[in-house]
Amino acid sequence: MATRAPRRPAAPRPKRQRRSAEEAHEQILDAADKRLGEAGPRGIRLQEIAADVGVSHPTILHHFGSRQGLVEAVVTRSLAGLRDKIVEVLSERALDAGEGAELVRLVSTTLGDRGHARLMAWLSLEGRPAEDPAKLLRGLGLAMHARRVAETGTPAPVEDTQLLVLLVSLALFGEGVLGDVMFESAGLGNDPTARDRFHEWMVRLIEQHLHGEGLVDAPKPAPPTGKAARRRSRGK
Amino acid sequence: MATRAPRRPAAPRPKRQRRSAEEAHEQILDAADKRLGEAGPRGIRLQEIAADVGVSHPTILHHFGSRQGLVEAVVTRSLAGLRDKIVEVLSERALDAGEGAELVRLVSTTLGDRGHARLMAWLSLEGRPAEDPAKLLRGLGLAMHARRVAETGTPAPVEDTQLLVLLVSLALFGEGVLGDVMFESAGLGNDPTARDRFHEWMVRLIEQHLHGEGLVDAPKPAPPTGKAARRRSRGK
DNA sequence: AGCGCTGTCTACAACATTGTCAATAAGGAA
DNA sequence: TTCCTTATTGACAATGTTGTAGACAGCGCT
Numbered sequence: 001m002a003t004r005a006p007r008r009p010a011a012p013r014p015k016r017q018r019r020s021a022e023e024a025h026e027q028i029l030d031a032a033d034k035r036l037g038e039a040g041p042r043g044i045r046l047q048e049i050a051a052d053v054g055v056s057h058p059t060i061l062h063h064f065g066s067r068q069g070l071v072e073a074v075v076t077r078s079l080a081g082l083r084d085k086i087v088e089v090l091s092e093r094a095l096d097a098g099e100g101a102e103l104v105r106l107v108s109t110t111l112g113d114r115g116h117a118r119l120m121a122w123l124s125l126e127g128r129p130a131e132d133p134a135k136l137l138r139g140l141g142l143a144m145h146a147r148r149v150a151e152t153g154t155p156a157p158v159e160d161t162q163l164l165v166l167l168v169s170l171a172l173f174g175e176g177v178l179g180d181v182m183f184e185s186a187g188l189g190n191d192p193t194a195r196d197r198f199h200e201w202m203v204r205l206i207e208q209h210l211h212g213e214g215l216v217d218a219p220k221p222a223p224p225t226g227k228a229a230r231r232r233s234r235g236k
Numbered sequence: 237m238a239t240r241a242p243r244r245p246a247a248p249r250p251k252r253q254r255r256s257a258e259e260a261h262e263q264i265l266d267a268a269d270k271r272l273g274e275a276g277p278r279g280i281r282l283q284e285i286a287a288d289v290g291v292s293h294p295t296i297l298h299h300f301g302s303r304q305g306l307v308e309a310v311v312t313r314s315l316a317g318l319r320d321k322i323v324e325v326l327s328e329r330a331l332d333a334g335e336g337a338e339l340v341r342l343v344s345t346t347l348g349d350r351g352h353a354r355l356m357a358w359l360s361l362e363g364r365p366a367e368d369p370a371k372l373l374r375g376l377g378l379a380m381h382a383r384r385v386a387e388t389g390t391p392a393p394v395e396d397t398q399l400l401v402l403l404v405s406l407a408l409f410g411e412g413v414l415g416d417v418m419f420e421s422a423g424l425g426n427d428p429t430a431r432d433r434f435h436e437w438m439v440r441l442i443e444q445h446l447h448g449e450g451l452v453d454a455p456k457p458a459p460p461t462g463k464a465a466r467r468r469s470r471g472k
Numbered sequence: 473a474g475c476g477c478t479g480t481c482t483a484c485a486a487c488a489t490t491g492t493c494a495a496t497a498a499g500g501a502a
Numbered sequence: 503t504t505c506c507t508t509a510t511t512g513a514c515a516a517t518g519t520t521g522t523a524g525a526c527a528g529c530g531c532t
Contacts, residue, residue: 016479016480016481016526016527016528017479017480017528018478018479018480018527018528018529019479019480020479021478021479024479024480039362040361040362042278045518045519045520046519046520046521047518047519047520055479055480055481056480056481056482057519057520057521058480058481058482058521058522058523059479059480059481061520061521061522062478062479062480063479066520066521067519067520067521118361120414121357121361121413121414122361124413124414124415124417125276125354125357125358125361125413126275126276129414129417130417131417131421134414134417134418134421135421136421137418137421137422137423138421138422138423141422141423142423158423159423159424159433160437162422162423162424163422163424163433163434163437163438165422166418166419166422166424166434167403167407167434167438167441169410169418169422170406170407170408170409170410170411170414170418171403171406171407171410173406173410173413173414173418174405174406174407174409174410174413175406177357177360177361177409177410177413178356178357178360178365178370178406178409179360181360181365181366181367181370182370182373182402182405182406182409183402185367185370185371185372185373185374186373186374186377186398186399186401186402186405187373187374187377187378187394187395187398188395188398188399188402197395197399198399198402198403201396201399202399202403205403205441205445208444208445209441209444209445252496252497252498252509252510252511253498253509253510254497254498254499254508254509254510255509255510256509257508257509260509260510281488281489281490282489282490282491283488283489283490291509291510291511292510292511292512293489293490293491294491294492294493294510294511294512295509295510295511297490297491297492298508298509298510299509302490302491303489303490303491
């Protein structure tokens with residue numbers, strides 16, 4: 001191959017905005033984060049993001065090494081943001097009774113607003129489980145259980161509380177992903193109060209369970225009693 | 237542009253497998269369905285699927301018109317399959333009391349096994365809500381409520397039952413997408429019985445709610461009473 | 473002013489993927 | 503057998519996206 005010809009004399013076009021490396025990082029991450037929320041990891045395209053920021057796409061490569069590097073960075077940042085937000089919400093309203101609905105609502109909006117639930121879904125779908133924020137569940141479950149035992153004298157099994165936390169988590173996650181479609185499909189209107197009603201109802205259900213435990217037939221001791229349901233055919 | 241030169245004389249290579257249009261459709265759809273379950277709609281690549289089936293990619297274009305046509309077809313088929321499966325499960329175990337856990341387990345595996353929950357998630361994430369199967373929720377809610385009223389004399393509001401159905405649906409969906417990660421994160425082991433325990437526990441929670449309704453402070457009349465939580469900041 | 477670091481650019485390479493086209497051949501019908 | 507329909511194919515076009523190479527240009531420093 002012939003050696004590349006030298007660039008053309010070049011017309012005088014000296015108008016470059018030079019940011020600090022940090023600034024550039026942040027601006028690029030912000031733009032990428034937006035795309036991430038809208039179209040998922042695969043929606044992160046260098047050219048688009050470059051256009052959003054107002055730079056050329058090699059600039060992004062320069063700062064993040066590769067597309068993958070950018071994806072890692074933005075995913076990590078977003079996940080960290082979610083975790084911090086959740087921690088903040090949980091510690092602020094430190095599991096105060098009576099504030100349950102508010103807490104649920106806050107977590108719901110946290111998962112929904114910035115597309116955090118969507119991000120978790122995407123990561124999971126693409127085979128990269130977002131364990132980071134999920135790690136919170138264990139701690140949350142234990143904390144709730146401690147409070148529960150202290151408050152009501154009930155010596156409920158830990159797993160009961162953990163399952164409760166799991167249920168709410170999964171439901172809020174599902175709400176964050178499927179969102180309005182499910183509300184409408186379920187027969188609730190698509191009016192904006194539907195979510196609030198759902199949250200308040202869920203909290204009442206929880207309260208009812210926490211205080212009413214015992215009127216259930218089988219208190220569920222612990223170990224795998226699996227009486228019915230033995231043949232499982234789950235693919236994985 | 238110069239007109240294209242005629243093909244080369246061609247060496248004798250007569251070995252083509254000719255399927256009927258129906259056969260071809262099915263084989264291609266099967267292959268596409270597999271990819272769909274593994275990597276979502278974007279994972280459907282003509283060349284890969286063609287290779288899986290053992291044809292060249294223009295053959296797929298011939299049968300489905302375009303990539304989009306193929307995606308539509310496979311998504312439609314998969315969604316219809318899910319709907320039929322759910323209907324089958326629900327009508328077989330026609331909401332028999334006592335069979336609750338089994339029913340929940342069946343729906344769970346139906347959503348999980350063939351990646352139906354994942355598919356719904358994908359479609360929703362990509363902006364195409366999978367309403368088809370979700371439509372079932374309204375009917376299911378009403379049916380359950382009718383049965384509930386008939387069984388227990390309780391004149392519970394319809395919405396209470398609908399919210400219950402919604403909760404379970406969202407939870408099972410979340411389970412189908414996040415799966416084991418959440419179980420482990422919640423503190424439940426990653427042992428295979430965790431799901432069963434969750435399902436059985438959920439059913440007991442439901443039963444408890446259905447029969448214990450009334451011991452909650454506010455029976456929740458109906459309209460948006462939103463006392464706390466008024467400022468909502470949901471983006472959409 | 474002169475110098476060096478490095479953020480930024482243009483141009484291009486490399487690759488993947490969808491879609492088009494005309495030729496080919498399998499299988500049934502006449 | 504001959505003809506016709508159409509499933510199938512190889513070659514190619516068109517486009518989009520990531521990544522590379524080298525030049526260019528702010529900006530702080532001496």
